[in-house]
Amino acid sequence: MVEERKKLGELEVDQMMKEKESSDRIISQLKQDLETTKNTYEEHCQQSEAKSKQTKVEMEKRLKEVELLHVESKKKMKDLEAFAESKLQNWNQKEHKCHNFIGLQLQSVQSLRLASESIKKEVIISQKRWREEFTNFGLKLKVLTDAAENYHTVLAENRKLFNEVQELKGNIRVYCRIRPFLSGQSRKLTTIDYIGENGELLVVNPSKHGKDAHRMFKFNKVFSPTATQEEVFLDTQPLIRSVLDGYNVCIFAYGQTGSGKTYTMSGPSTSSKADWGVNYRALNDLFHLSRNRKSTYMYEVGVQMVEIYNEQVRDLLASDGSQRKLGIWSISQPNGLAVPDASMLPVKSTQDVLELMQIGQANRAVGATALNERSSRSHSVLTVHVRGVDLKTEATLRGSLHLVDLAGSERVDRSEATGDRLKEAQHINKSLSALGDVISALAQKSNHVPYRNSKLTQVLQSSLGGQAKTLMFVQINPDVESFSETISTLKFAERVSGVELGAARSSKEGKDVRELMEQVASLKETIARKDEEIEQLQELKDIGAQKHGNNLLRQSSSTPGFQSLVATQPGRRLSGGGMINSTNKILLDPECSDYSDRHSDSGSHQSMDDLKPHNENLEQIKLIREDARPAFPADDELLRFGDADSEERLSDISDSVLSMGTETDGSISSVVEFTLFPESNKQPQVKTEKITKVQSRIPKPLQQKKGPTPSVRPKLNNPLKSPSIRKGATTQASTSAGKSLKRWQ
Numbered sequence: 001m002v003e004e005r006k007k008l009g010e011l012e013v014d015q016m017m018k019e020k021e022s023s024d025r026i027i028s029q030l031k032q033d034l035e036t037t038k039n040t041y042e043e044h045c046q047q048s049e050a051k052s053k054q055t056k057v058e059m060e061k062r063l064k065e066v067e068l069l070h071v072e073s074k075k076k077m078k079d080l081e082a083f084a085e086s087k088l089q090n091w092n093q094k095e096h097k098c099h100n101f102i103g104l105q106l107q108s109v110q111s112l113r114l115a116s117e118s119i120k121k122e123v124i125i126s127q128k129r130w131r132e133e134f135t136n137f138g139l140k141l142k143v144l145t146d147a148a149e150n151y152h153t154v155l156a157e158n159r160k161l162f163n164e165v166q167e168l169k170g171n172i173r174v175y176c177r178i179r180p181f182l183s184g185q186s187r188k189l190t191t192i193d194y195i196g197e198n199g200e201l202l203v204v205n206p207s208k209h210g211k212d213a214h215r216m217f218k219f220n221k222v223f224s225p226t227a228t229q230e231e232v233f234l235d236t237q238p239l240i241r242s243v244l245d246g247y248n249v250c251i252f253a254y255g256q257t258g259s260g261k262t263y264t265m266s267g268p269s270t271s272s273k274a275d276w277g278v279n280y281r282a283l284n285d286l287f288h289l290s291r292n293r294k295s296t297y298m299y300e301v302g303v304q305m306v307e308i309y310n311e312q313v314r315d316l317l318a319s320d321g322s323q324r325k326l327g328i329w330s331i332s333q334p335n336g337l338a339v340p341d342a343s344m345l346p347v348k349s350t351q352d353v354l355e356l357m358q359i360g361q362a363n364r365a366v367g368a369t370a371l372n373e374r375s376s377r378s379h380s381v382l383t384v385h386v387r388g389v390d391l392k393t394e395a396t397l398r399g400s401l402h403l404v405d406l407a408g409s410e411r412v413d414r415s416e417a418t419g420d421r422l423k424e425a426q427h428i429n430k431s432l433s434a435l436g437d438v439i440s441a442l443a444q445k446s447n448h449v450p451y452r453n454s455k456l457t458q459v460l461q462s463s464l465g466g467q468a469k470t471l472m473f474v475q476i477n478p479d480v481e482s483f484s485e486t487i488s489t490l491k492f493a494e495r496v497s498g499v500e501l502g503a504a505r506s507s508k509e510g511k512d513v514r515e516l517m518e519q520v521a522s523l524k525e526t527i528a529r530k531d532e533e534i535e536q537l538q539e540l541k542d543i544g545a546q547k548h549g550n551n552l553l554r555q556s557s558s559t560p561g562f563q564s565l566v567a568t569q570p571g572r573r574l575s576g577g578g579m580i581n582s583t584n585k586i587l588l589d590p591e592c593s594d595y596s597d598r599h600s601d602s603g604s605h606q607s608m609d610d611l612k613p614h615n616e617n618l619e620q621i622k623l624i625r626e627d628a629r630p631a632f633p634a635d636d637e638l639l640r641f642g643d644a645d646s647e648e649r650l651s652d653i654s655d656s657v658l659s660m661g662t663e664t665d666g667s668i669s670s671v672v673e674f675t676l677f678p679e680s681n682k683q684p685q686v687k688t689e690k691i692t693k694v695q696s697r698i699p700k701p702l703q704q705k706k707g708p709t710p711s712v713r714p715k716l717n718n719p720l721k722s723p724s725i726r727k728g729a730t731t732q733a734s735t736s737a738g739k740s741l742k743r744w745q
């Protein structure tokens with residue numbers, strides 16, 4: 001056991017030895033590790049030391065920075081504190097102000113409350129007052145309504161008067177328009193010598209010289225080449241108004257090809273309003289007027305457009321473009337349509353009409369002639385039918401407006417036409433001459449008016465004669481090459497313008513006027529002699545003693561002058577009793593010689609006063625004479641009735657005088673016209689119709705002459721003989737405008 005124990009001990013010792021060895025190994029290992037660790041630690045320590053040193057340096061640096069920042073932040077804090085302090089002060093101030101403001105606001109609110117209270121009271125008072133005023137207003141409104149009722153009556157009366165005035169002005173008026181030279185025309189030799197303000201037109205024949213070269217025409221108005229479309233239309237406007245009052249109106253343009261008919265009627269283009277011709281302006285005006293009257297009338301407007309080509313009537317507005325010929329009905333048809341089968345299109349505005357007219361124009365037959373490539377070889381008739389219903393009485397009225405662009409009026413030979421063109425030209429000439437015949441028959445007041453001789457006159461029948469009003473534009477080409485056409489156009493127009501005279505009166509009064517003109521001529525001779533006498537006396541007066549000269553003049557102007565006149569003209573006398581000539585001397589007829597003798601003792605002045613009513617009429621005769629003068633190259637020629645030309649001229653002047661006579665008779669109508677349309681009465685109107693009756697028919701107040709009569713005027717020269725005077729003819733015309741005669745206006 002011991003052994004065993006020994007053995008065990010030994011084993012244990014071995015074991016322990018082994019353990020010791022391993023422990024030693026472990027220890028040495030540990031020592032090594034320790035050493036390594038120590039080294040590592042030392043290294044680490046060194047590194048840490050180095051690091052700590054570095055860190056320390058950095059920390060010190062940082063510390064300094066922090067200190068700096070600290071200082072800065074302290075400074076900033078101080079600034080902030082100062083800022084905050086000032087802000088606080090500001091806020092305090094603002095708070096103070098706010099308090100004040102609120103205080104004021106409160107005061108304002110308070111005063112507003114008071115004000116609103118007083119306004120409320122005022123509103124209540126005003127409401128009360130308004131109620132009273134409304135009651136009054138209602139009463140006044142009733143009065144106004146009554147007045148409006150009367151206004152309509154007055155309006156109707158006014159319209160009636162207006163149309164009466166139009167009738168007094170004449171149912172046919174003739175305006176002449178002279179076309180300017182076109183830009184392509186190189187030779188600008190004109191046939192127009194003088195255009196008077198009162199419708200005189202002096203035409204010169206370039207192939208003749210002297211007094212025979214001139215021919216004077218007189219129309220209602222002559223528009224010079226510079227006249228604008230608007231100016232031309234202004235004189236047409238009153239007729240348009242008649243259409244709305246149920247009248248038939250016809251406006252047509254007559255003249256040779258290329259003389260400006262289409263220009264006047266339609267205008268060169270529709271794009272610019274200034275270019276619009278009479279057609280567009282008339283319709284524009286018509287719509288404008290109908291709108292103005294909408295409170296009293298309701299108007300419906302329909303348009304027809306036909307052309308008359310080779311004596312066939314065609315519808316220019318046919319929707320299917322058919323060229324079928326249309327029949328013309330008698331105007332006694334209930335609907336009053338001359339061409340009932342032509343398309344009638346309703347129009348509401350000028351734009352509608354513009355469109356329709358463009359369609360119509362495009363459908364017109366246009367052919368080329370030697371005179372004008374674009375010449376229209378047909379008559380185009382645009383008819384505007386107006387139906388108006390009186391909103392109050394429900395009465396219906398119908399009026400129509402014919403706007404006619406006639407085909408060129410030139411002679412066939414001049415247009416060098418052959419074949420179809422010749423046929424066209426013949427038809428045109430035939431229809432234009434039929435138009436002339438109708439107008440002539442109307443002028444003669446014949447029982448039979450040959451309307452049926454052409455389609456043109458049939459279509460226009462309702463607008464020619466009777467109550468219808470007609471306006472003709474006579475278009476003139478001023479070129480010398482067109483002289484003969486110009487003359488025939490003007491002669492035609494002159495014939496047309498004579499319609500107003502009426503046949504019965506025309507022939508009778510023509511005779512009166514002829515006699516009168518004879519008297520005027522013989523008196524003129526005497527006047528010339530008297531002029532010389534007076535001139536001599538005037539000279540004597542200047543030279544001789546004042547007193548003696550005065551006596552001499554009185555003596556010569558009162559008795560001897562009259563006696564010599566009476567002595568030289570025993571068979572011719574003026575029923576008016578006397579005449580003032582251009583040098584303002586008094587001329588008496590034999591009947592008045594006693595009268596002047598009786599008064600001669602009391603001096604010339606008294607004689608003149610006593611004779612005033614007579615002189616008034618004689619002054620009118622003088623005006624006629626002066627007005628007629630430019631028509632005649634020489635005064636003497638005026639009375640040469642023997643030769644054919646002077647016969648023709650006599651008829652010119654007869655027309656002129658007669659129409660002058662028809663325009664004003666000093667009657668109520670004239671006074672009405674003057675009152676309503678003073679602008680158309682700028683010139684004194686003179687009554688010469690039946691001059692022997694003038695004195696009794698003109699009311700005295702109108703007769704009274706105002707202002708003294710000038711004592712001496714220069715001796716009259718023949719205006720056409722003297723170039724200087726003729727050049728100043730316009731001035732002469734304008735200065736004499738106050739006394740010149742107007743045929744229609």
Ligand SMILES: Nc1ncnc2c1ncn2[C@@H]1O[C@H](COP(=O)(O)OP(=O)(O)OP(=O)(O)O)[C@@H](O)[C@H]1O
Pocket residue numbers: 178179180182225255256257258259260261262263264268372374375376406407408409475
């Ligand atoms: N007053 C005017 N001012 C300027 N140009 C005008 C005037 N009148 C006419 N013309 C010009 O003269 C030419 C002929 O005019 P327009 O065609 O109107 O003549 P017309 O008489 O209608 O001819 P037609 O008989 O062939 O229809 C056109 O070129 C037109 O523009």
